[in-house]
Amino acid sequence: MDKQKGYWNPIVAGVVLGIALWGSFMIAGQGMGASGAFARATAQLTYLYDSAFATNAYASGYLKHGDALANWTVIQVLGIFLGGYISAAFAGRIKQSIDRGEDYPVFMRLFWAFMGGIIIAIATRLARGCTSGQALDGAATFSVGAWIFMLAAFGSGFFFSMFFKKQWKNVN
Amino acid sequence: MENLYPLYTTGAMSGNENYLYALVIGLVFGFILERAGFGTSNHIAPVFYFRNLRVSQVMVSAILTAATLITGSVYMGILDFNQLFIPTTYVWPYVAGGLLFGLGMVMSGWCPGTAAVGFATGKLDAAVFLAGVMVGMSIYFDQFDKIADFANSSNIGRYTIDKLVGGDIYTSLIITILLGAGLSIFMNIMKSINDKKGVYNEGFICSSRLSIDDKCYNTSVSII
Numbered sequence: 257m258d259k260q261k262g263y264w265n266p267i268v269a270g271v272v273l274g275i276a277l278w279g280s281f282m283i284a285g286q287g288m289g290a291s292g293a294f295a296r297a298t299a300q301l302t303y304l305y306d307s308a309f310a311t312n313a314y315a316s317g318y319l320k321h322g323d324a325l326a327n328w329t330v331i332q333v334l335g336i337f338l339g340g341y342i343s344a345a346f347a348g349r350i351k352q353s354i355d356r357g358e359d360y361p362v363f364m365r366l367f368w369a370f371m372g373g374i375i376i377a378i379a380t381r382l383a384r385g386c387t388s389g390q391a392l393d394g395a396a397t398f399s400v401g402a403w404i405f406m407l408a409a410f411g412s413g414f415f416f417s418m419f420f421k422k423q424w425k426n427v428n
Numbered sequence: 429m430e431n432l433y434p435l436y437t438t439g440a441m442s443g444n445e446n447y448l449y450a451l452v453i454g455l456v457f458g459f460i461l462e463r464a465g466f467g468t469s470n471h472i473a474p475v476f477y478f479r480n481l482r483v484s485q486v487m488v489s490a491i492l493t494a495a496t497l498i499t500g501s502v503y504m505g506i507l508d509f510n511q512l513f514i515p516t517t518y519v520w521p522y523v524a525g526g527l528l529f530g531l532g533m534v535m536s537g538w539c540p541g542t543a544a545v546g547f548a549t550g551k552l553d554a555a556v557f558l559a560g561v562m563v564g565m566s567i568y569f570d571q572f573d574k575i576a577d578f579a580n581s582s583n584i585g586r587y588t589i590d591k592l593v594g595g596d597i598y599t600s601l602i603i604t605i606l607l608g609a610g611l612s613i614f615m616n617i618m619k620s621i622n623d624k625k626g627v628y629n630e631g632f633i634c635s636s637r638l639s640i641d642d643k644c645y646n647t648s649v650s651i652i
Binding site (some may be wrong): 262263264266269270271272273274275276277278279280281283284285286287288289290292294295298299300301302309312313314315323329330331332333334335336337338339340341342343344347349350351352353354355356365366368369370371372373374375376377378379380381382383384385386387388389390391392393395396398399400401402403404405406407408409410411412413414415416417418419420421423425426427428 | 455456457465467469476479488497507512517527529530531532538547552562565566586587589590600620
């Protein structure tokens, strides 16, 4: 059924992603990233609003050259937005929706999406990356930390899944 | 040509070329993530219920493919492994970060990379998630001085598997393959247990071959 909808077999998609990841390491010396770009975008926006933010203990490193967005990962994430759009456009999948389990209230779905975003942002700063920049890149380059992060994240997801059963009811 | 790669760090490619390349590789990543089905949270969250293993299957096969190709490139003497960017390992902050990340992922159905794809394809829950991410970043920046000691604790540096267990990059590759296989086997066992439970406990059977728009079959054989 996935095939009819134009999705790739997960194993095939993973192998293709792995080849792209290798290509990224071969050329740039680094792999895929995502959370760092959102951290930098937040820092840049805050700085535009309040220039005193340039001395912030965490974000000062981003802003020392004056522009937090002049960064490889930021440009690469712009590519992710574009690539995702192009793929979905070709497959006829550009569609406004709020995906959730059967009968789950929209407001609650958006509330949890927002809260989850806050929690994930803090998580990525502690873990120096997310599923991309920490788990995938790190594990592909044999970093022990990547497996520490991945096993903790999966374990925690399995544990807390019991509290979100309704949100994902019959979603597959 | 010894150690020509990575092209950027060995100086074979300029900074501007590397920025252009970042856009191209990002495009490729985004395209693949969307084709893998990660443009919707409905394809991500079910992994935590062992209903659909798409997330772990893509992750494990991507890791094993990239790790094998990287090792092969080192073996051929064209890639300088020491020039690859590997995040520094901070043991306890990574444990804490991982635990929070898993909670955030099952709560929101997204992670930052997939949400970028979801946002680009019209998912409002991805847009709201990314707004939450930016608020979370602000909170972290604001409160950083209070947790900086913890965040920077237990730093063991650029720590690869062969440093932990001895051996070389080939040892690391073998252990990575074992870890990937172990995770896959665990996920498949849990899924087969869950598939059975689906029939007997809830009256529903949701085959992994069904996609989000298909209703799960009500088997009508549920016990009471």
